Amino acid sequence: MTPRDADAAMAASRLRKAQEFADAAEIFVEPSGAIESRDAFVTLAVHAGIAAADSICIRRLGRYSPTGGHADSVAILASADAESAKHLDRLLKLKTKAGYSARPVTAVEADSALRSCRALVERAFQIG
Amino acid sequence: MKLHRPFDVVTPTVDGEVLSVVARADAWFTVPQLKNLIGNRSAEGIRQTLGRLAAEGVIDVQAAGRTSLYRLNRQHVAAEAIIHLAGLADLLLERIRNEIGQWEVPALYAALFGSGARRSMRADSDLDLFLLEPDRPSDLWDSQVDTLARHVRAWSGNDPRILQFTASSAAEGAGVEPVLQSIADEGIPLAGSKSEFRRLVGAR
Numbered sequence: 289m290t291p292r293d294a295d296a297a298m299a300a301s302r303l304r305k306a307q308e309f310a311d312a313a314e315i316f317v318e319p320s321g322a323i324e325s326r327d328a329f330v331t332l333a334v335h336a337g338i339a340a341a342d343s344i345c346i347r348r349l350g351r352y353s354p355t356g357g358h359a360d361s362v363a364i365l366a367s368a369d370a371e372s373a374k375h376l377d378r379l380l381k382l383k384t385k386a387g388y389s390a391r392p393v394t395a396v397e398a399d400s401a402l403r404s405c406r407a408l409v410e411r412a413f414q415i416g
Numbered sequence: 417m418k419l420h421r422p423f424d425v426v427t428p429t430v431d432g433e434v435l436s437v438v439a440r441a442d443a444w445f446t447v448p449q450l451k452n453l454i455g456n457r458s459a460e461g462i463r464q465t466l467g468r469l470a471a472e473g474v475i476d477v478q479a480a481g482r483t484s485l486y487r488l489n490r491q492h493v494a495a496e497a498i499i500h501l502a503g504l505a506d507l508l509l510e511r512i513r514n515e516i517g518q519w520e521v522p523a524l525y526a527a528l529f530g531s532g533a534r535r536s537m538r539a540d541s542d543l544d545l546f547l548l549e550p551d552r553p554s555d556l557w558d559s560q561v562d563t564l565a566r567h568v569r570a571w572s573g574n575d576p577r578i579l580q581f582t583a584s585s586a587a588e589g590a591g592v593e594p595v596l597q598s599i600a601d602e603g604i605p606l607a608g609s610k611s612e613f614r615r616l617v618g619a620r
Contacts, residue, residue, distance in 0.1 A: 295452060307601070311619075314611045348441040350449045367443040406611070414509065414604045416420065416535045 289360050291351040299346035302339045303412050309336035310409045317402065326398040330379075330386035333405035337379040340412035341365045344372055347415050358383075372411050375404035417572045420535035422504035430457050430465045435474075435488070439495075439502035444478060444485035474498070508572055509606065512545075515564055516607045521557045524548040524583055525613045527603030529595075532574075534602060542577040543568060545606070546599045548613065551582045583616065590618035 313332035316324045323329050341361060345352040348368035353360045358380045366373035382401055386393045393401075418424055423432025433454045438445065447466070451459050466486050469475040474492050478485045488495060500507075509528065516526050530544030531537045545568070549557060561578060568576040579595065589596050600619035603610070613619075 293449070293452070296455075310611070311614065314615070317611070348437075348453075349443055350445075350453045368441050370442075410605055410610065413533070413602070414506070 289353065289355045289357060291345075291349070291360075291364055292354040293351045294342075294346045295350075296346075298352075299343045299416075302346065302352075303343040306336050306339035306343060306409050306412055309333075309339060310405055313402075313405060323395065323398040323402060326393040326395065327386045330382050330393045330398055330401045333401040334379045334383045334386065336405050337376055337408045340408040341372065341376045343412045344369050344408075344415050369411065369415065372408055375408045375411075378404045379408070417504065417508070417574060418537040418539055418541070419505040419508070419532050420537065422501055424539065425504065426501065430454075430461050431469065433457060434462060434465050434469065435498050436502050438475065438486065438488040439499045442487070442490070444480075444487045446480075446483055446485060450486070508568075509604065511571055512564070512568060513606050515567060519560045521550060521554060521560060523607045524550065525608035525610075525616075526606040527599055527610070527613075528606060529579075529599045529603040530577075533604050537574075539573075541574060543572060543574040545576050545578045546603060547578060547580045548586060548608065548616075549580050549582055551584050553580075553582070586613075587616055590616065593617075 309332050313329050313336060316326075316329040318324065338361065342352040345364055345368045349364070351364070353364045358377075361380065362373050362377045365376050378400055382393060382397055385391060385397075421433070421436070423436050426432065434450060437450055437453050447459050447463050450462050451457065454462065466475055466477075470477050470486070474489055474494055476487050476489045488498065490499075512528075516523050525546075525548035527533075527546045528544065529546055531541050532543050547561065561580070565576045565578060568574070581589065581596070586596060596617040597619060600610075600614045600617050
C-alpha cells in the first residue's frame, strides 16, 4: 500500500490519540504492575502504538501507512526510527490474538505489550 | 541550541535543515516532501541545496518518472558526522537521563517541558526541566540539581529552568496547576513513569 502524505497537524492529532489510547490501556495496569483484562489492555496498547508510529512517521518522513497493515506499518516505521519499529512489530503480532482470537493473551505477552506501548508513545513525544 | 534544529549549531542555512531531515530517516524524499517537513524554505532553495550536496556526494539522487528522489548517502565519510549532528537532541536528553539515573537521591519523575518539548525553541530559550522531588528534599538533592543545571548549560548552551514539585504538592496541584497538566500532556520523560505522573496529577 502506498504511504499517504500527511502534515504536522495530522502528526499532532495521531500523537494525541496515542496518549488517549495509552491512558485507557494504563487503567488496566495495577500499582503492582499486574495487568487485568489482558485482551482489552493489549488491544488498547496496540492502538496506542499504531497512533504513535503514525506520528513518528509523519514527523520524520512526511507520510505514514494508512492501512495499519503489519508489514507495511513496520517497514515504513523502520525507515523513520529503527528502534521504534521493533516495538510496533511486537504489538502488531499480538493484535489478532487479543482482539479476534478465542485464546487469551498471556501475562508475559501483556507485559511485553505494556513495555512496547510505553516505549513507542514516549518516543513519539520525544520526536515531536 | 534549538533542540528541533540541531544543525543550527554549525550552520543556520537550508543545508542544515535538509541534512537534518535526510539524516534522521533512511528514506527517499521528493522536494515537496522535504519542503513540507522543513516548513519555512522555498522549494527552489531546497532544490539548489540538494544539487550542491549531491555534487559533494553526500546526497544520492534517483529519477522517478518526472521527478527526482533524494536521500542521504550513508556510505559517505561525512555521513556519520551528519547523522550525529542530526541526533544532538537525543544525545542531550540521553545525557540528562543518564545523570539523573545515577542520582543518590532519586527523582520520582523528571521531564523536559515547555518550548524544548514543543519544538519551538529559540537559540536563547531556556531549557525547561521538571523534577518531582522526594517530600523531604535534602542538601544532597539540592547539590544534585545544581550539578545537573551546570551540566545542562555546558552541554547545550541553554540556561536550564528547573521546576520542582514534591509528590504531595503535585497531587494537591492536580487539576489546579496548569503547568502540571502541560508537563503531563506534552512533557518528554527523563526519569520515572509518565503514566504514573499523569495519574498523580489527574491528567487521565
